[in-house]
Amino acid sequence: MEEAQYEVDLGNLMAFDQHHQFASPPVSREEIVKETTEQATKLVQAVADALFSLPSTEDPDGPLVKLPEPTTKLPREKPMKGKLPKPRPPTQWEVFAQQKGIQKRKKEKMAYDEQTGTWKRLHGYDRVNDDNDIPIIEAKATDEPGTDPFAERRKEKKSRVDKQEGNRLKNLKNAQKAGALPSHIQLAATALPITGTQSQPKRVSKDVLQNVAGMAATATASGGKFDKKLPGEKPLKHEKKYRKYLPAVEGSGMGTIEKQQTESVLNRLMSKHSHQILNVEKAVNMHNAKKEKNQRRQGGQSSNSGKFKANKKSFKKTSKKGPSSSKGKSK
């Protein structure tokens, strides 16, 4: 049994005895425990020897010792990030600045405000050149009489801020693509547009959402009466099919509603098939025959007056419908 050479990893306070073998196969549990305890004591003693021989500083709690680095290499838990500081692509501004040769300048803490004639800070409360502090804006020749210049300034500022937000989002998207998003920023998808275009999906209100099931129920034959409801779903606003029943007792007004209903249906039918229903020739002949009879009775007047000439044309095409139709007219 070689005792001298244990592998000692001082940084981990570890000792490894490679060469130990159980002299005789251990029979009982106690033997194992005993043997283990003995060996372990020796190992720990070896580590402690090395440990206590390190230079120590005195401390109220006890002697402090500076441990060396552990020799057993263990795998990391996260990929290394500190080494590669910025592989991210340059932002839009950085590209532009590089092109134009613009250098970064250090900002001063205070700036002189012409309006009040004092030194004020650059951003925040009570700042230099605050938009709200401008009392008078002189009108330019290009200004229209009705426009409010203060409102114009505010609108412009808002558009500038929005543009900047869009640029910031673009820069972060590029950084994310390159895998170099700063650790405290996350890009989250708010809503996935189902439309193929860039249009914003319309925000559906809570009431509409609650009635959606009811709207879909009207497609069923029973009007959604037997649909299974989820817990918490409100009952349908209109549970039955849409039907209109005539009143049992009708008022005196324009006559029976039922008669009107049937009449309108009939009129529509007639107007469509008027050319098939009316035999124009026969009607004309009958009319002429009647007329002749009357004239013979009244004795020998001009025969051609009032007689109709049969017109073979169908009455259907003209806006004037056939003589027997009275579409939409109430009698």
Place this chain on the structure above:
Amino acid sequence: MLKIKTPKSGRIKRDLEKRAPKLVETRKKTLILHGTKTSSVLNSVLTEIHHLKKDNSIKYSRRNDKIRPFESGGETSLEFFSLKTDCSLFVFASHTKKRPNNLVIGRFYDHHIYDLVEVGIENFRSVGSFSYDMKLAPQLGSKPFFAFIGEAFESVDELKHLKEVLLDLFRGEVITNLNLAGLDRVYVCTALSPNRVFFSHFALRLKKSGTKVPRMELVEVGPSMDMVVRRHHQPDDSLRKEAMKMAPDSTKKKEKNVVKDDILGKLGKIYIPDQKVGSVPLANKSKGVKRERREAKAAKGEGDNPTTPKKQKQDSE
């Protein structure tokens, strides 16, 4: 449509930065959870491991049905938990007929499974079954000693892996300054056979010895169990290489003001501070200014009291 989410409060920002990858890593958190079925033995094993690593472990009490670490689809839940709790070690217990008292110890790299070791627990003795003097009980969070006994830890692949994983699991924080008075525990692993390891936990007692190094005495406390290695899963070479990358050595001091030129060789810069012409104390004081002379004069002057002081020679050297 993307939205930029930045933390609105400083607390959240600090938490996110704590979870960000660092150049040098000091501590790993452990996730302790169990599967569909556990036995009483496994339950006590889990609670005791949780107690041993109290301040950097998280124990889930509900059962998790969908976790099967060794199957290809069964580790998604584990990876999600690792992401949410920022844990890079896990201990998963399950008890089936085929593998009774099964414990899977695994590690994550970048919140994906790095490696796994599956052991079966036998002959478990819990903390309560050991009787010892309460004063010796190891303190929570103290840095432990490790003792690995047996050549099988070097020759057998699985035991080598298990050794590494156990070291990682119980190591605690990696620190540079250690207080020698606070050493009070040892984890001992003995290889009883090529697939069986006897794991136990001892408290340390430092006894006076003649020399500066105290004598160590071990008292068995804490859980002890037999671990039978069942399966294990090693990472691919490329993944291992990536995970083992160490931070560049920044302890070497950079030499300042030295430039290595190709033609002239090594060039150094020396900075000379400005000369303070007026305030430099002159080495040779003029004769009359010397202190002894002045004192002697003063002593003599008490008796004589001359009306005109002597004119001093202007000795400028």
